[in-house]
Amino acid sequence: MDATSARKKAVIYRMVMPDHTCPYGLKVKDMLKRSGYEVEDHQLTTREETDAFKEKYGVKTTPQVFVDGQRVGGHDDTRRFLGKTVADPKATTYRPVAVLFAMTALTAMAASYAVTGNPFTLRAAEWFIGFSMVVLALLKLQNVESFATMFLNYDLLAKRWVPYSYVYPYAEGAAGILMVAGALTWLSVPIALFIGTIGAVSVFKAVYVDRRELKCACVGGSSNVPLGFVSLTENLMMVAMAIWMGLSALGVIPSGHVM
Template sequence: MTNTTDSNAQAGVRKVARLYRMVMDKHVCPYGTKSKYLLEREGYTVEDHHLTTREETDAFKEKHGVKTTPQTFIGGERLGGYDALRAHFGRDKDDGGKSYTPVLAVFAVGLALAVSLAFFVYGTPLHIRTAEWFVAFSMAMLAMLKLQDVEQFSTMFVGYDLLGQRFVPYAYAYPFLEAAAAVLMAGRILPWISIPVALVIGTIGAVSVFYAVYVQKRDIKCACVGGSGDVPLGFISLSENLAMVGMAIWMLLRPTL
């Protein structure tokens, strides 16, 4: 979008923005802080006006006919709040689509932890334990995300898990079983518990995902990062379960290293 401000910027004119945000003793508006940071990143000198009391804030809202703060003014024009500011600078974020980002972030951190630990213990990241720790750490973090809100997780889980649909308590138990298997597998402790648990829940999960995605052709969310996630049920969800099964089989075939 081309406007007077953009033209002035191209001509080397100093860019100035007026920002009104709540900065009180017991509350500093996070969106106001982020608005100031965004404006400065875009090269603006920010005239930072603090609204330090509730009365001052209410008076500002009434004067400008707005319901929220912060509010940004550029060139005498009111742009609006933080979201409007992002839109003005072409930084809109599409929150409507599903994304694999949450689960990929878990896998990336799990791998980094496994590589770091292997390097510390064995002096090299290229060790068989690296792969084992990667699976175990990833399982543990995914379980932790589920355990933040087991009720919400179970609601999503019974939407596609074949056993969960027939026996709802399994949906509540799943995060605890996954966490226990992950912790025990990381240290190769009590394999007579961790191996069958991982094998059973991983197999049921893989079959359930395959049936829902590739047989029923359903487009639904995966509960793999907890009930609040927006990860599509698909290949990555299937791979997660197959990795769990693979880990169980590997430890069964190689009980010691």
Template sequence: MKQPKTAKLYRMVMEDHVCPYGIKSKWLLERSGFQVDDHHLTTREETDAFKDKHDVKTTPQTWIGDDRIGGYTDLAAHFGSPVKSEGKSYQPIAVLFGMMALMALGAAWVATGEPVSVLSAEWFVSFSMCALAYLKLRDVESFSTMFLNYDLLAKRWVPYGYIYPFAEGLAGVLMTAHVLNVVSIPVALFIGTIGAASVLKAVYLDKCELKCACLGGDSNVPLGFVSLTENLFMIAMAIWMLVKPTVI
């Protein structure tokens, strides 16, 4: 009879704290067919002693046979699972635009009774503007600092970096509600045009490799076409809202 695969796991399980990576490590081992010899480290002193004994800096720690695999990230890599990259990635902005598109389709369907409509396209842009503004407003200081790397106006007038996310959010809310076009249209057109010109100069003329501030100051999204898209959306939405009464 084939013996079950076993692994030893040491993780923090305290009254006031249960390590989430320890829980994930146990789940990953069990999902991979291992019987887990689960050792709980129940106090800070016990945890520190364990780290000193095995010369490790973090817990959890997993052993398979006599081989120490390491923490959760090491364990995930051992089983061939994707490991989160610290490098630049378009995934965050792709996820945001995808979710905003689904929200816009759902909301417009309720409002119009049509699965796809002009309203769903309008709300996709305005919802995206609101979501992007929110991400910037989480930490305006960090956003404004990253923004200074490439924005033409912010480089000349620092307060613009602080104003930008509020302006984007305001335009997005007003365009969602279809009110005060006299405010939303010029605001979106202005910040979108400055933003597009800034990205074009930094990426395509100066050939700079920078991170985009579109998702806030902690973004790993590369400055480039996707960054340009945010600004082109705002410009297109402003122009559409301006001509819409004459074409419908």
């Protein structure tokens, strides 16, 4: 047993006011209990009480944790004290994209199962890409201005015609919805092929030719997803889906649509 786990009693001061309960206080209290600590919980119930506490200990935030009479600190400091990792809000991560694709894949399989009784169908694969395009567009449309700003860092067409950075998420969403419905293929296929091809070329140039380290606007303008292989794959999937549905519409290959 290490030194930190041997200290079994912790004192926490946290805000619990009629109109506000500090969420970090709740998280720290739960974290300490799950780490085997007996928690002495002191609730700061007024703004005056909170301000007096901060002034007394020379701190700017609550909660504050004390172990053996020594101040450990707030939420992040307590995590470090307990040997837990502290997430860096500026660190790049593929988690948003991985979670998105996992959920759209499961949704596509669920829809396929509901319609055919089989989650593993050709239509499920088509739905997966269509659902992914719709959700990606939704994330971009939450803040189009922020998306456009990040998109302009690398998209070749947007750099030459700025309005394209605002049109893109609407086009992606419309193409995705039409592909899910299997409707107006004559419209959805050219849109997806156009934006997917430009996107793939833009990402390839920025990452593999110019060697730039950028963040991808694929899940919105405030993401920390690095521009790279995943971004390129997203665009290539869109292109592949457009080609597949175009060939299906022409009868060259079998369609996954349920009749």
